[in-house]
Amino acid sequence: MFDLIIVGAGGFGRELFAMLGDVFSSDEYRFKGFLAQEDPRALEKWQIHHPVLAAPEDYEPEPDDRFLLAIGAMNARQATTAAIQSKGGEFISFIHPQAFVASTAEIGAGAVIYPFATVSNSAKLGPNVHLNYYASIGHDCQVGPLCLLAPYATLNGFVTLEDQVYISTHGTVAPGCTMKRNSKLSANSACMRDAAESMFVFGVPGRQVPRMDS
Structure with missing residues (x-):
């Protein structure tokens, strides 16, 4: 069982979250939360009751974590992926x-x-x-x-x-x-x-x- 983490908690991240079940089997993946700068409970106003785990640069990847990039700002996309990959984090498609x-x-x-x-x-x-x-x-x-x-x-x-x-x-x-x-x-x-x-x-x-x- 792998833990899915969406990197980004804005509109892009919320869109991706809504479609996870179309792509990933619940037998193989479970959703762990988001990485973002927002407050840990920031998504509750959107009826998304999953936590913001940490800021991307502060999160320490675990062996079963798999990451999905959901950031639109180009500079932030590069910096964020580099920070996670430098700690061994794996992005999946x-x-x-x-x-x-x-x-x-x-x-x-x-x-x-x-x-x-x-x-x-x-x-x-x-x-x-x-x-x-x-x-x-x-x-x-x-x-x-x-x-x-x-x-x-x-x-x-x-x-x-x-x-x-x-x-x-x-x-x-x-x-x-x-x-x-x-x-x-x-x-x-x-x-x-x-x-x-x-x-x-x-x-x-x-x-x-x-x-x-x-």
């Missing part, structure tokens, strides 16, 4: 049965793939990638660690995202384009050419400016 993942796709450890997301043929996802509702990864895409695709975000074929790239809702990356590390595509925007590291891409076709929040 959540792939909802209503998502489509091609048999030839490769999914890194700790991926979180929501209902109705798509991962097409020969796509490769690195560790701790998150695909929200209806996000779509086209054929032969390469998606680096800790990337996050918001609802309805779309990568066309042969796109490359380096690590910690954020694609906002209804953002689209054109076929064959590369978005470098820590870049971000705005909502309802289209990245039509390669984006350099830490760039913010917005509009149609996408204009690029250095990120001010990185």
